[in-house]
Amino acid sequence: MQEDVLARVQASTPRRWLGVGMVATVGTMVIYVALATPPELGWQVFLIAMGAASFWLAQRMWLATQDAIELTRAELRTSSGQVICAIKDIEAVDRGIFAFKPSNGFLLKTRKAAERSWAPGLWWRLGRRVGIGGMTSAAETKFMSEILSALLAERG
Numbered sequence: 787m788q789e790d791v792l793a794r795v796q797a798s799t800p801r802r803w804l805g806v807g808m809v810a811t812v813g814t815m816v817i818y819v820a821l822a823t824p825p826e827l828g829w830q831v832f833l834i835a836m837g838a839a840s841f842w843l844a845q846r847m848w849l850a851t852q853d854a855i856e857l858t859r860a861e862l863r864t865s866s867g868q869v870i871c872a873i874k875d876i877e878a879v880d881r882g883i884f885a886f887k888p889s890n891g892f893l894l895k896t897r898k899a900a901e902r903s904w905a906p907g908l909w910w911r912l913g914r915r916v917g918i919g920g921m922t923s924a925a926e927t928k929f930m931s932e933i934l935s936a937l938l939a940e941r942g
Contacts, residue, residue: 789858792937793930794865796854797907797921805907805921806848813840843906850905851921857930859937862894862918870909871896871916879935881928891919892931 797805817837820830854865862870871894880893887893888909894916904910907921919927 789860791856791858793857793926793933794854795908795918795922795926795930796865797851798923801921802848802851802907805851806844809840809844809847813837813844816840847906847921851907853905853908855909855918855922855930857933862916862934864905864908870903870911870918871900873934873937874941876934876938879931879938881931886915886917888917888919890922890924891917891927892934893917894934 814837816833820833820837824830825833855870856863856865859873861872862876864870875896875898876894877897878895880887880895885893896914896916899913900911902912908918909920910917918930
């Protein structure tokens with residue numbers, strides 16, 4: 787039996803193109819500077835490595851933002867089936883201005899630490915903290931955080 791999806795968050799196509807395009811542009815510019823006006827060898831190697839890292843990040847971001855985040859009564863998961871966290875493990879939802887959260891998103895504090903994971907532009911997890919947001923719509927993430935808060939209040 788498939789559980790009902792209460793809320794869904796995903797990156798919009800224009801945000802994906804803009805975000806990935808900006809990161810790829812940085813990579814292009816850094817490699818151009820390294821090759822067009824070569825500094826001393828150590829700096830040139832550093833610039834080429836940073837350019838390659840930017841292209842790697844752009845590719846990871848493109849793949850990650852094809853996915854979406856779904857909220858059910860039991861778990862927060864990606865549309866590809868990866869469980870981000872179980873609802874029963876969530877202690878708090880933080881949407882505050884000063885929270886260390888992704889852009890247009892919110893922060894979850896869980897009861898137990900989990901393996902670090904990162905889907906650039908969509909979500910990340912470091913220990914007991916989970917950040918949802920990035921290239922997502924503020925309205926979608928706000929709705930999801932409000933549903934999560936209601937689920938936590940219902941739980942007691």
